[in-house]
Amino acid sequence: MTKRSNTWARFSTRLTDHPQITMAGAELGSHGRLIVLGLFVVSVLWSRKHRTSGLLPEAVVAQYLRASKRQRKALVAAGLWQQVENGYRIRPGNYWLADLAAKPRERRGVNLKLRFDVLQRDSSTCQYCGRRAPEVEVEVDHILPVAAGGTDVIDNLVTACCDCNSGKAARPRIAAVTK
Numbered sequence: 640m641t642k643r644s645n646t647w648a649r650f651s652t653r654l655t656d657h658p659q660i661t662m663a664g665a666e667l668g669s670h671g672r673l674i675v676l677g678l679f680v681v682s683v684l685w686s687r688k689h690r691t692s693g694l695l696p697e698a699v700v701a702q703y704l705r706a707s708k709r710q711r712k713a714l715v716a717a718g719l720w721q722q723v724e725n726g727y728r729i730r731p732g733n734y735w736l737a738d739l740a741a742k743p744r745e746r747r748g749v750n751l752k753l754r755f756d757v758l759q760r761d762s763s764t765c766q767y768c769g770r771r772a773p774e775v776e777v778e779v780d781h782i783l784p785v786a787a788g789g790t791d792v793i794d795n796l797v798t799a800c801c802d803c804n805s806g807k808a809a810r811p812r813i814a815a816v817t818k
């Protein structure tokens with residue numbers, strides 16, 4: 640999977656404090672900063688997805704973003720958007736500070752009570768090959784890996800022997816079983 644590069648706009652967790660977001664939000668009232676932040680982030684994501692390099696057609700701004708004329712005017716006045724012939728263009732810039740980039744969260748293992756419940760439910764039997772403890776060492780595995788958005792809920796956990804679980808890596812269970 641190739642990582643898409645977005646060279647004309649970058650974000651950080653401190654984007655809400657960006658002076659241009661604050662300026663545009665002030666023109667819109669009490670929740671203005673959140674409205675501007677939402678419109679700006681969604682517009683950048685839309686442009687990135689459709690590979691328009693920051694160009695936002697008028698129809699997209701009106702129908703998809705549902706930005707009112709007042710909101711559009713605030714984004715233009717703050718220098719976040721620029722009005723062009725058939726819509727708007729997102730002004731290039733770094734809307735972040737490099738040293739404030741989010742750090743990945745450390746993942747904790749499945750809690751002991753949940754682990755016990757899974758092992759008991761599966762009778763300490765590997766759900767991939769059918770071998771049982773104590774013949775093999777078993778552990779609790781995620782059906783949908785955490786790396787792919789899986790969570791620590793009992794329906795997403797199964798018992799697996801160490802051999803099957805280590806060979807599976809971060810692939811969903813079905814992909815691992817059919818390898």
